[in-house]
Amino acid sequence: MEVTLKIFRYNPETDKKPSYKSYKLDANEMDRVLDLLEKVKGYQDGTLSFRRSCAHGICGSDAMRINGMNRLACKTLIRDVGTRVTVEPILGLPVLKDLIVDMEPFFDNFRSVKPWFITADPEPEKERYQSPEARARFDDTTKCILCACCTTSCPSFWGSEKYVGPAAIVAAHRFIFDDRDQAAAERLQILNEATGVHRCHTIFNCTMACPREIQITKAIGEVKMAISTGILD
Amino acid sequence: MGLKRDVSLKDFLRYKGKGPMLTFILHRIGGLGMVTFVGLHVLASFVGGRVGPAINLIYENWIFQIVVFFCVLFHVINGLRIVILDLWPKLIEHQREAIWLEWMIFLPVYGMAVYVIVNTALGG
Structure with a gap:
């Protein structure tokens, strides 16, 4: 299936304001949002920044807003969020770059x-x-x-x-x-x-x-x- | 240098907190509605001439009464739910059921009140 990832983008060195950028990907319904972020970073846009570490729901690095709600990207399956996925940084903390906030x-x-x-x-x-x-x-x-x-x-x-x-x-x-x-x-x-x-x-x-x-x-x-x-x- | 932590009203409303957050937002709207109602009352008492009676006409209007009754009733029932959960934290495990119960009490009572207000206003 084709999935569209709409990702919050902000680079403090070049952008005055944040923006959203969409990426189309071929995905499986059992893929996790983190897998798709990795695909975007690896194959489409190497400038994308996000935190991840264990990728198994233990380290808590990849908390982000997925379709408007806070979740861990490594524990969120595509089948649970649909084929149009919006990914944004968590709210209330300063955004350093893209999906990375100052913790x-x-x-x-x-x-x-x-x-x-x-x-x-x-x-x-x-x-x-x-x-x-x-x-x-x-x-x-x-x-x-x-x-x-x-x-x-x-x-x-x-x-x-x-x-x-x-x-x-x-x-x-x-x-x-x-x-x-x-x-x-x-x-x-x-x-x-x-x-x-x-x-x-x-x-x-x-x-x-x-x-x-x-x-x-x-x-x-x-x-x-x-x-x-x-x-x- | 990054973006400030500010959370805009748009961000606030876009967050999908589902049922519990809806009750939180409606509780705040209910509070503001009641402040508006009481404020208009107080203002009407202090302002003389034609303005005072004109303000009275606003809050005596049946459409305004439907809105005010929503504010008061929702604020009361939701407030009661929160007080009960705060006093007995063990019940918090059943918060989903508590919200369903809240709506089950609110909707028929409010529906009945709206029926009576509209019926009276339209001369029934």
């Missing part, structure tokens, strides 16, 4: 919630034990691959990059509800500020966009509730 503001927000293990307890001889039930409490939020699909689908983040965004809250949730960690109160305080969870308007774009199917809005809701009640249920 630094996203990672700044991520770091602001201290997404690492904090404890004052001395290091044990072996591992820190945890019951399966305690581990299951935050299992869903351990799946995040930091692709930014969620944060850049959030209208609150589009409005202000100071909002930490869904991905940072997911990372915080992973440690807040980990019974081995001792900095939950500190993280909840950070997320209780004006740039924290209260900017979430329960829109669900993040949950719909997550390629790992994490229940992001639920995680944000649990953090909101922990802030309100002071209880880590």
Whole structure:
């Protein structure tokens, strides 16, 4: 089948404004959008720029807007998006070139919630034990691959990059509800500020966009509730 | 040097967030509609002469009432859904069903109200 890829193009060295360029390709319905981008870059237009790394939905490098919705190009099949595909960079982050955005503001927000293990307890001889039930409490939020699909689908983040965004809250949730960690109160305080969870308007774009199917809005809701009640249920 | 991060209204509206995002947009439109309605009320009370009664005619108009009722009813039902999901985060897993339920409550109630408003306006 013939597929038309309409791709957002912008070269800061030559273009004043972004534009769209269409490419016609011969494709199979089981091809992924990433395969077609590779074909364009390899055979039609070597100037096309986009990020990719593992190409198997693990590294989270190739998040982009495909037919108007955030997805990973390596997990999106042509049969699911049709023969006319529009590919654009994710929203809310500065576009550096074509489909490549500056991820630094996203990672700044991520770091602001201290997404690492904090404890004052001395290091044990072996591992820190945890019951399966305690581990299951935050299992869903351990799946995040930091692709930014969620944060850049959030209208609150589009409005202000100071909002930490869904991905940072997911990372915080992973440690807040980990019974081995001792900095939950500190993280909840950070997320209780004006740039924290209260900017979430329960829109669900993040949950719909997550390629790992994490229940992001639920995680944000649990953090909101922990802030309100002071209880880590 | 790259493009700024600004997200235009066009980009905002073009994002395909599907059902949940539609309810978010309608919730905002509902809020603005109510502010307009209340604002016109307040303005009509303060402005004298011919202008005050003229403003009254706008919001007493049956077409305006259909729009205002949409704004109020949708804002109330959608707001209630969000409050319930915020208070019981475990229910968020069923957010799709919650949105269907919201429409199932909204559509008949709004349809009935529109019927009554139109019927009354057309002298039924």
